[in-house]
Amino acid sequence: MSARPHRTLVVWCPDWPVSAAGRAPEQAVAIVAGQRIVAASAAAREVGVAPGQRRRQAEACCPELAVLARDVGGEIRAFEPVVRALEAFGAPVAVRRAGWAALRTRGPARYFGGEAALAGAVAAAVANALPALARAPIGDPVPPLLTGPWWRVGIADGPFAATMAAQRGVVVPAGRAASFLAPFGVEALGRPELAELLRRLGISTLGGLASLDEADVLARFGPDGARAQRLAKGLDERPLQGRPPTPDLAVVTELDPPAERVDAVAFVAKGLAEALCGQLAERGLACTLLEVEVETGDGGHFSRLWGNDGAWTPALVAERLRWQLEAWLVGRPSDGPPDGPGGPHPGEAQGRAEAGIAAVRLVPVEVVPDRGRQLKLWGRSHAADERVARVLARVQGMLGYDGAVRPVLAGGRGPAERVRLVPFGDPVPDATGAAGLPWPGRLPSPSPAIVPADPPLVGVFDAGGAEVAVDGRGTPSAPPASIATSGGEPVTIVAWAGPWPVDERWWDGTGHRRRARLQVVTATGEAYLLALERGAWLVEGRYD
Numbered sequence: 001m002s003a004r005p006h007r008t009l010v011v012w013c014p015d016w017p018v019s020a021a022g023r024a025p026e027q028a029v030a031i032v033a034g035q036r037i038v039a040a041s042a043a044a045r046e047v048g049v050a051p052g053q054r055r056r057q058a059e060a061c062c063p064e065l066a067v068l069a070r071d072v073g074g075e076i077r078a079f080e081p082v083v084r085a086l087e088a089f090g091a092p093v094a095v096r097r098a099g100w101a102a103l104r105t106r107g108p109a110r111y112f113g114g115e116a117a118l119a120g121a122v123a124a125a126v127a128n129a130l131p132a133l134a135r136a137p138i139g140d141p142v143p144p145l146l147t148g149p150w151w152r153v154g155i156a157d158g159p160f161a162a163t164m165a166a167q168r169g170v171v172v173p174a175g176r177a178a179s180f181l182a183p184f185g186v187e188a189l190g191r192p193e194l195a196e197l198l199r200r201l202g203i204s205t206l207g208g209l210a211s212l213d214e215a216d217v218l219a220r221f222g223p224d225g226a227r228a229q230r231l232a233k234g235l236d237e238r239p240l241q242g243r244p245p246t247p248d249l250a251v252v253t254e255l256d257p258p259a260e261r262v263d264a265v266a267f268v269a270k271g272l273a274e275a276l277c278g279q280l281a282e283r284g285l286a287c288t289l290l291e292v293e294v295e296t297g298d299g300g301h302f303s304r305l306w307g308n309d310g311a312w313t314p315a316l317v318a319e320r321l322r323w324q325l326e327a328w329l330v331g332r333p334s335d336g337p338p339d340g341p342g343g344p345h346p347g348e349a350q351g352r353a354e355a356g357i358a359a360v361r362l363v364p365v366e367v368v369p370d371r372g373r374q375l376k377l378w379g380r381s382h383a384a385d386e387r388v389a390r391v392l393a394r395v396q397g398m399l400g401y402d403g404a405v406r407p408v409l410a411g412g413r414g415p416a417e418r419v420r421l422v423p424f425g426d427p428v429p430d431a432t433g434a435a436g437l438p439w440p441g442r443l444p445s446p447s448p449a450i451v452p453a454d455p456p457l458v459g460v461f462d463a464g465g466a467e468v469a470v471d472g473r474g475t476p477s478a479p480p481a482s483i484a485t486s487g488g489e490p491v492t493i494v495a496w497a498g499p500w501p502v503d504e505r506w507w508d509g510t511g512h513r514r515r516a517r518l519q520v521v522t523a524t525g526e527a528y529l530l531a532l533e534r535g536a537w538l539v540e541g542r543y544d
Contacts, residue, residue: 005158005236007105007174009119011082011126012152012166015039016099019150020078021068028062030055033070034410063507075099076323081129082151083304088125089118092365094289095304102159115155115171123153156180158236164188177234182207189228194221206232250363251276258297258356262325265294265357270318276362277314287364292321298355317362325357413442413502414515415451415529415541443500443517448529448541455538459484460518460530470516470532474501483520483528495521499532 013019017031017039024041030049031039037058040049048061059065075098083101086093090111091103105115112118130150154165156172161181165172172180181188184206186195203209209217210232218226230236253272259265269292280287293303304324405421412418460468462478469477476499482490498518505512517540518530527543 004175005161005177005234007109007115007155007157008102008159008162009105009108009115009122009153009155010100010102010159010162010166011086011122012154012163013079013082013099013150014152014167015041015150016079017070017075020075020098021071023066023068025150027066028064029066029068030058031070032067038070059505059507072098073323076320077326078130080324082126085125085129086122089122093304100163102162105155119153119155119171123151126151126153157234160231160236161234178207178210178232181232181234182210189231191224191228194225194228197221249276249279250361251279252359252361254359255357258358260356262322265325265360266318266322269321269360269362270314272360272362273314273317276317276364280364284369285364286369289365290317291363291365292317292324293359293361293363294325294357295359295361296355297358300355321360413504414531415443415448416453416455418447419451443529446543449544450542452539452541455531455540457486458528458530458537458539459490460520460532460537461490467537469535470499470501472501474499474516476518480518480520483522483530491526492523493520494523 015025018025018029018041021029021031023029026043027041028044028047028049029041030037030044032055035055037049037051037053037055039051040058044058044062044065049058049065053061055067059067079095079098079101083093083095086101086103089103089108091105091108093101093103095101105118109115109118112121152166152169154162154168154170154172156162156165157174157177161172161177164181164184182205185204186198186206186209188206189195198204198209203212209229212229214226214229217229221228251272253268255265255268259268276287291303293301295301302324408420408422410418410420460480461482461484462468463481464478466478468480471477480493480496482492484490496518499516500518501514501516503514506514514533516532518532519527520530521527528539529541529543531538531540
């Protein structure tokens with residue numbers, strides 16, 4: 001545990017979700033998931049927008065803020081050219097998340113004549129990987145060569161210190177990681193609760209944490225505190241790569257004839273992953289670093305290392321492989337992305353590999369003891385969930401990526417806004433928190449049973465036959481007496497409630513939306529949710 005960590009080079013892309021969306025750092029942009037800001041551009045941060053804020057808070061700080069929904073799959077595909085550029089240096093590349101990649105420097109540094117020369121070569125290769133993103137610099141001035149408009153390169157002892165070095169764009173000499181990390185705040189550990197506790201105790205820097213007695217830290221803060229202290233000392237929890245893979249754990253399948261559809265290969269890979277997970281389960285192991293190798297019919301070979309904080313599951317392998325194949329085979333020409341850094345959307349994955357995919361191989365590079373997981377006490381079993389996933393993956397193989405979707409609760413005021421359809425296999429947005437927010441003006445329970453995708457127009461009339469209007473105070477011009485669909489006869493309204501006015505984004509000239517909702521029950525027993533917008537009545541939903 002006390003051995004010096006391996007020398008590691010890290011490529012770190014700050015605000016990568018913003019860059020992957022094709023936006024420049026000087027634009028005020030925020031990426032949102034579950035009504036929370038997950039990333040913001042440099043221009044947005046300058047006016048007070050910060051990750052973790054609620055969307056409303058961010059828009060209050062910056063009224064002209066452009067808010068985009070997060071696309072995890074698009075971020076991964078956009079990062080693929082960067083990973084390919086790193087692979088050219090001859091060392092295995094580890095990717096823990098889109099926007100972060102690392103490799104050991106020992107072999108490449110000897111070839112290039114030193115770590116400084118290696119860092120400069122990597123910086124040049126990364127800069128050429130996605131030239132469309134080469135825009136104005138971000139953040140404070142940093143040393144040249146190792147930083148760019150959307151990327152930074154650093155070298156230090158171990159991945160954690162190298163990540164911090166990449167933030168500064170420097171090469172930290174061997175054995176100097178602890179002194180380099182000492183001035184950083186405890187928030188750099190990525191443990192917000194621990195950082196808050198440490199600051200309350202007067203420990204504000206990594207150097208202060210590293211100077212404490214190890215036994216005292218373990219007794220006061222537990223194993224997580226001890227691991228944090230190791231990071232503060234420049235000693236990583238584990239090396240970038242684990243032990244070599246056991247040969248009999250690798251699994252491979254050959255496709256004859258070669259498969260041409262990406263979704264079909266992903267479905268095959270899921271069955272292959274099930275075999276791999278079965279072998280690991282028999283040995284009480286879980287894979288945390290997986291290498292995926294793909295061979296094409298014309299002799300092409302692709303491989304990638306993917307890290308995962310938890311254990312790999314068959315569904316997760318199929319999901320990652322689908323995204324990976326889109327980047328490899330469906331993707332973009334080498335001179336840059338024609339449609340922005342995100343490249344083609346998964347829904348456009350009707351593309352076919354010209355030579356076909358002849359073989360897929362899964363190699364567990366890093367395995368750890370499987371400590372199990374907490375299963376559900378009630379509801380469907382894990383086996384039932386796996387059967388559902390298998391069926392939906394096959395549907396996607398036949399109908400395409402968007403052929404199987406699932407509804408996800410989201411935040412919003414209207415019934416159509418509170419449900420999102422997410423393609424099966426994509427990460428589910430963290431929208432449950434947003435769904436539970438107050439949302440002033442939200443439709444009260446119960447919700448309509450039927451919500452049309454294209455709300456039809458209707459007419460709402462008073463007793464004299466004039467169309468009912470709603471003024472700026474939410475007061476109707478007259479009590480509604482009848483409703484008529486397009487081309488239909490008026491039907492008498494026997495009960496009604498409302499109207500409830502909603503004035504959204506009044507500060508935004510392009511996103512301003514003003515509506516008034518009305519609930520009605522007709523003489524035929526039908527109940528509708530109506531909305532008046534831009535002088536026209538629409539049917540937003542129908543109650544059972």
